[in-house]
Amino acid sequence: MFALVDCNNFYASCERLFRPDLQGRPIVVLSNNDGCVVARSAEAKRLGIKMAVPLFQVQEQIDRENVAVFSSNYALYGDISARVMTILEQEAPAVEVYSIDEAFLDLSGLAPHFSLVEYGLQIKRRVYQYTGIHVSVGIAPTKTLAKLANHAAKQYPATQGVVDLSDPQRQRRLLGLMPLREVWGVGRRLSRRLEQQGVTTALALADCSPAWIRSHYSVTLERTVRELNGQPCMELEACPPPRQQILCSRSFSHRITEYNDMRSAIAQYSARAAEKLREQNHLARVVTVFIRTNPHSQHERFYSNSASRILGVPSADSRRLTATALRLLKSIWQPGHRYMKAGLMLSDLYLPGHFQPSLFEAPESPAAMRLMQTVDNINHSGLGQVRFAGELLSSGWQMQRNHLSPAYTTRWDQLPVVRA
Structure with a gap:
């Protein structure tokens, strides 16, 4: 028996947590660079605002209906998600985190002892009490049926947010x-x-x-x-299961024409990809970098290119991966273009100790891995950040987030303040 627990309108609900003045007001959350609507509150859905619609197409309606607009606040959403999942792990013997706002729970063997509907209502009450997030619960003997049960729990108010399909x-x-x-x-x-x-x-x-x-x-x-x-x-x-490849890619807030801007972006993508690689305890042997202009522009010549390199020995060392990525970027960069997007991919992944190097190649240095672990510990501590100089060379490529809310739960300088 499975339960699927799904947070209701999760991104919009997170934005409303520390803003009681937004109760009952329509909310939309935007994609990277504030381009399209990627999340809507129930009030915004009732207004007919569609998912994935470009912001400029609904701007007039947003102004007319007094809709609150937010840029995607990944730090806030990730932290609230972690709190929700921690509570769910206390409620069931096994939990599969399916996405940032969904998790499957193993309820096998619980039905003979008490009502599964009451159990679902208990989960709803506890998650809301500890996080302020409303969830819906679908219970069924298979994952696919649990998904449908969860959909019904959201669609039919009489269910109180819990449907049991046993x-x-x-x-x-x-x-x-x-x-x-x-x-x-x-x-x-x-x-x-x-x-x-x-x-x-x-x-x-x-x-x-x-x-x-x-x-x-x-x-x-x-x-x-x-x-x-x-x-x-x-x-x-x-x-x-661990991912078979790791991709870091973004469309830029405006077109990139300077090499230093692109170099800074690729350096940051490489450092983030290497951090993700270490989080799943893997090493990468292939590094790929790609850049491209706007394929739909009628006024500019389209240019797209990529380059890859196979490392002699797989690595998770940010220094080595970044140096390789920047050499690849230099080989495909062409001045005179207005670049729209770039990305970096790490592939051909290995567990440490599972690759046999040649006689002339040394395996990944233990000292290098200890250094990277120290960097990760500092960056995750909340006390400071360690970055490569190349990442800070330019900020002209950074995402546009003109409606970003504070990181209420992850930054001391952005904690909410209550005034009497």
Whole structure:
């Protein structure tokens, strides 16, 4: 038995936590460089503001309806998410953090002892009491059904935010009400194909022959059909598998024309990617850098290029990875262009000690790894930051975040102040 706990309108809810004056007011949160709407409060959804719509297209409505606008505050969202997940880990024997605002809980064996609905309500009360975040809870014998139960918990107020689908008859009633596009893993293109075959609801998909689905579509969709019928095909991943590659990439707030601006951006991307690499205890052997101009511009010549290098020995040393990245950048940089985006990717990942170097290559130095660990400890302590000089060479490429709220919970100088 699984429970899917999902934070309601998470980004908007985080922005409202320390702003009681925003209660009842529509809120939208913007993407990088304040480009598009990526999160909406319930009030903003009722106004008809669509997900992913560019800000300039709804600016008039935002002004007219007094909508509060925020840039993405990743520090705040990440910290509140960590607090929510910590509470969930106290409520269940095993937890899989699925995304920043969702987690699957293992409830196996709990049903004979007490009501699962009451258990879900207890989770809702506790998360709200300790964090101020409202959540919805979907409970079912498979992950796919738990996803649908969670959707129903948000859609139908009478459920009080908790839906239990442990009863097969209740499963089928809900599946009959759910359109095909609400099934986890069934995208828009696949929905159109299935609808052409007369499969228009989640129940119709559940009633399909698994063998027919496998032969005409895929093994993945066959698993979905089995899950809709209460047959678990996906286990709880308490320790998610490590990523096979690490990518750091951003579109710039304005076009980059100076090499030092691009050099600073690539240096910072490299340092961040190396930090992520060490967090999952891996080493990378391939470094790739790419840059590009705007492919849709009718007034500028399009230029896009990338370069990669294979290291003799995999590394997680920020110094080595950054030096390699900057040499790659120099090899593909062309002056005279207005660059829109750049990125860095680390791939061909190894666990420490799992790569056999040649006779002429020394493995990663233990002293280097201790130095990197010390840098990470300082950067995560909240007491200061250690950065490479190349990262600070220029700030002209930084993201545009004109509506950024304070980092209420992660910076001493931005703690909320209560005045009598």
